Amino acid sequence: MTGSSRGVGRGLVEALLGEGDYVYGCSRSGQQLIEHERYRHVLLDVANEAAVRTMLNGIVTTHGRLDVVVNNAGVSSSRLGLLTPASDFMNVLEANLVGAFIVMRESIRLMKRTKFGRIINFSSINVPLASIGGASYNASKAALENLCITLSRECASDDITINCVGLSLVGESGMVDALPQEALAAKQQQLIKPALLSVRDVLHAVNFFASPNARNITGQTIYFGGVS
Ligand SMILES: NC(=O)c1ccc[n+]([C@@H]2O[C@H](COP(=O)([O-])OP(=O)(O)OC[C@H]3O[C@@H](n4cnc5c(N)ncnc54)[C@H](OP(=O)(O)O)[C@@H]3O)[C@@H](O)[C@H]2O)c1
Incomplete structure (x- = not known):
């Protein structure tokens, strides 16, 4: 689970x-990281x-295999x-x-040894909504979705799948907490299912x-919120 020091990633690890x-x-930094006998946290930048x-x-x-990777960071x-510096x-x-x-690349290399693996990436409803104010973010997630399709083709001969979950708005997460109330409400208005997601x-x-x-x-993306 990448990006597990807080927010969605941390909640998922606990679950x-x-x-x-x-x-x-992993995460680049972190305070009060999860301590558990079956959990290990590494400080790193995914780049x-x-x-x-x-x-x-x-x-x-240590464990002989790598079964599931969640790309959450x-x-x-x-x-x-127009105001975004390069x-x-x-x-x-x-x-x-x-x-x-x-x-993904490093995980697939290891998963190919066992011919099994599941990679799940987090995209966003901001891809189909192309929300204003998210030029770099929306483009990064759209490219991620496309990358998953291409990489999934390269794994076709093994039981390795690569998919995306397009999150809507997750309660008690960093990205929703950072949104002003009006922006959150405006985004919810665009959704068929506007309720905040739980972990x-x-x-x-x-x-x-x-x-x-x-x-x-x-090579698929499932979106929450009723957008497509
Ligand atoms: N929250 C939502 O409603 C929502 C909606 C749509 C999509 N998503 C997606 O869901 C994921 C999690 O969102 P969130 O709201 O939980 O975010 P968050 O609360 O800001 O947490 C992001 C996590 O990723 C880590 N991280 C960021 N950049 C990293 C890097 N370069 N290398 C390693 N770790 C890195 C952060 O730790 P450090 O900063 O210490 O590295 C932190 O642990 C993101 O991919 C986001 O795009 C979220």
């Missing part, structure tokens, strides 16, 4: 530990290839496209797209893609 899983998480490789290789060395940026755009792409790519709702989608019976579902 997965409750289900009896062994979980590794750092060597650090990601070391973490994932360590999982396989991400950053947001609320700016009009450096800001690059920062968002680096975390949301390049970092997710590195985690349980997100976990349900993750578990669906991770389940053995989802072996023939790959």
Whole structure:
């Protein structure tokens, strides 16, 4: 689980530990990180290839295999496209797209050894909504969705699937907490199902893609909120 120091990622780790899983998480920084006998946290930037490789290789060395990867780490940026400096755009792409790519590439290499794996990425309803103020963020998630389709083709001969969950608005998460009330309400108005998601709702989608019976579902994005 990348990006597990807070927000959705942290909530998911706590839920997965409750289900009896062994979980590794990471983030660039963190205070009061989860402490559990079946959890290990690594401080790294997902855009750092060597650090990601070391973490994932360590999982396989210790546990013999890597079954499920949830690419949750991400950053947001609320700016009009016309006012977005290229450096800001690059920062968002680096975390949301390049970092997710590195985690996927290194994971697939290890999953190919066992010919099994499930990779689940978090996209956003902001892709189909193309919400104003999210030029870099929306573009990063749209590219991530496309990347999943291409990579899923490269894994076609193995029982490895790569999918995306397009989150709507998750309660008690960093990205929703950062939204002003009016912006949150405006976004909810665009949704058929505007209620805030719980971590349980997100976990349900993750578990669906991770389940053995989802072996023939790959390169897909499921959106919450009723957008398409
Ligand atoms: N919350 C929502 O309603 C919502 C809606 C749509 C999509 N999403 C997606 O869901 C995911 C989680 O959102 P959230 O609201 O839980 O975000 P959040 O509360 O801001 O948490 C983001 C997590 O990712 C980590 N992170 C960020 N950049 C990283 C990097 N380069 N390397 C490693 N770790 C990194 C952060 O820790 P550090 O900063 O210490 O690295 C933190 O643990 C994101 O991908 C987001 O785009 C969320």
